[in-house]
Amino acid sequence: MTINRARARRLSLALFPALLGLSCALAGSLASAQSPTPGGEVPSMLALSLSEPGPLKRVGNARGGGAFATTIRVEATATDVPSRLSLADGDSGPGVRRGYLGRSRSILSTPLEASADGGPLRSLADPVPAPLRTWRVPTAGAPARIRVVQKASSARAVRNRNKLLLVTLTAGGP
C-alpha cells in the first residue's frame, strides 16, 4: 500500500496543533494535581496607565463653529469596588478657569467636555467631577477610552491653548 507523501505531510500538519493542545492540557492537569489548592493573597491596590493624547482634531460641526476632539486610552486596575474613572482640571494659578482651555488670561467661552466609552458628555467645569466610567467588580488592566471634546469657533482658537487634565481613578468611595 502506498501513501502519497504530500498527503501525509498535510495530515501531520493538521494534527500538530491538536497534539500540541492535548500535551499542554495534560501538562496543566499534572501541574495542578501536584501543586496545592490554587489561591493566595492579592494586595489591595490601585493603578492607572495612560496614553499621551494627540492634538485636538475637528470631528464635526457645533453651533457657531466646530467640535474638536482627542482621545486618551486608559488601563485601570483596582481591587476595591466600586472604582470610578473621572477627569479633572489639573491647572491652578491666576487666570485659570476650571475646565476651560486657555492661554495666560485668554480662555475659550465653552468648557471642555469628556465622555468614556461612548457615555454621555460631562462638563469639566463642574466642581465635583462626574464619574465617566464605574467598575463594580475588581479590575486588572481594564481598558477605557476617554474622549475630550472642545467646541470652538475655529481650529486656530484651540491650537494655541493648553490644559493639564488629571485622569483620576478613585477606589472604594469614602
Add this chain to the structure above:
Amino acid sequence: MRLPRTPRAAIATALLAATALLAASPAQAQRGGLSVTPGILEAAARPGGFGAVKIANTTAKPMKVRLAVRPWRQARNGSVAPNRRKVMGKVRPNRGGFRLAAGASRSVGLRLARVPKRRSLYGAIEVTGAPLRRGGKGIKVAYRLVTSLRLFPPARARRFKARPKRLFVKGRARRGALFLAVKNAGNTIDPIGARVTITGRGRTVRNEVAPQTILPGATVNLRLARLRGTLSPGRYRLGVRLTQAGRKVAGFRRGVRLR
C-alpha cells in the same frame, strides 16, 4: 521541497500572528503607569503613625509625585470627590512631594497628629503623578489616584445618628421622585437606609430605600420613592424610618402633596 499550498499559508499566518504578539506585548508592558498600595487604608483613630502607602512608577520616564490627604466633598446626590482646595492638617505624610525615577517605588508613612472631636476621620489620599517635562500646547495628562483613608472611632465612641431635613418632590405624580435630605450626625460611614410608607386616597405604598454612604456631617438627598403614576395627585401621609448599621436612627411622619 514544496509544501502544499494550504498548510504553508496557515504557517505563514501563524508566524505573522506570533510576530505581532511578540511585538505588541513588550510595548504594552513598557507603557506602565502609576500605582498605589493599599487601595483603602483603614486604622483606628489614635495619635501617631498608623500606616504607609507605597507608590510605584512603572513607566519608562521619571515622574514628579505629590501626595496630599484631603477631606471628601460630597454632593447632594451622594457622589464624592476629594476637596482639592483643602488638606487635612491632622494627618501628616512623611513627604508631600518627591521625584520618582522610572521603575522605582517609595513608601510614604502617615501620622495622625491629633484625634478630631468626632473621634473618627474619613479622607482621601490623593497621589498625583506628572511627567517631569510638562508644558507645551494642547491637552496634557497627569495621573491621579485617589485612595480612601478611614480612621475609625473606638468601638465605645461610635455614634449612629441621622437627621432628616427637607422633604421635597421633584417632578409630578405621573413622573417624578420623592426625596428626603438626610444629614449624617454620627461619626461612622455605615450606610444609611430608609423604610417608607405612603398612605392616602385609599392606598398604602411601602418602599425600602437602598442604604447610601453619607459622610459624617454631610447631607445627601435620599430618593424615597419613584413616582410613575401609581399614586394619583393629592395629599398623602408619609412615614419614614431611617436605619444605620441595622438599627433605627431616626423616624418621622409628615404630610406630602403630590401634583
